[in-house]
Amino acid sequence: xxxxxxxxLSIILxxxxxxxxxxxxxxxxxxxxxxxxxxxxxxxxxxxxLHVKKLFESFLQDYGIxxxxxxxxxxxxxxGSYYKCLPYVPKKHxxxxxxxxxxLVDRHAYDSKQIMNEKLIxxxxxxxxxx
Numbered sequence: 001x002x003x004x005x006x007x008x009l010s011i012i013l014x015x016x017x018x019x020x021x022x023x024x025x026x027x028x029x030x031x032x033x034x035x036x037x038x039x040x041x042x043x044x045x046x047x048x049x050l051h052v053k054k055l056f057e058s059f060l061q062d063y064g065i066x067x068x069x070x071x072x073x074x075x076x077x078x079x080g081s082y083y084k085c086l087p088y089v090p091k092k093h094x095x096x097x098x099x100x101x102x103x104l105v106d107r108h109a110y111d112s113k114q115i116m117n118e119k120l121i122x123x124x125x126x127x128x129x130x131x
Contacts, residue, residue: 049131052088056124059085063116070109078104093123 059081066074103112
């Protein structure tokens with residue numbers, strides 16, 4: 001029995017036509033899943049970055065308020081902002097932040113202003129640039 005080449009070609013094309021949409025769908029779904037994962041990671045990174053920036057902005061704003069009006073309420077708000085930012089401070093800069101905090105607690109406004117202007121502003125800028 002001899003098989004005609006046109007029949008063989010027709011059968012092969014029919015089989016390919018059956019499976020091609022399935023393979024195409026599988027490839028598209030894998031691509032969509034990978035893109036969704038990338039989008040979720042990007043969104044998570046963006047949200048975390050914005051959160052850290054807001055914490056440090058709040059810290060600097062509370063420090064400005066404290067410098068303008070050195071009342072207990074302003075100091076308490078500044079302490080709260082300090083502790084919110086502390087987990088995001090790299091270990092190599094933690095001593096500067098702790099020194100700043102101790103100066104605040106001892107109510108040495110001029111010294112805290114020097115530490116802020118000479119060290120912490122640049123440390124905070126480095127932290128935010130590193131995000």
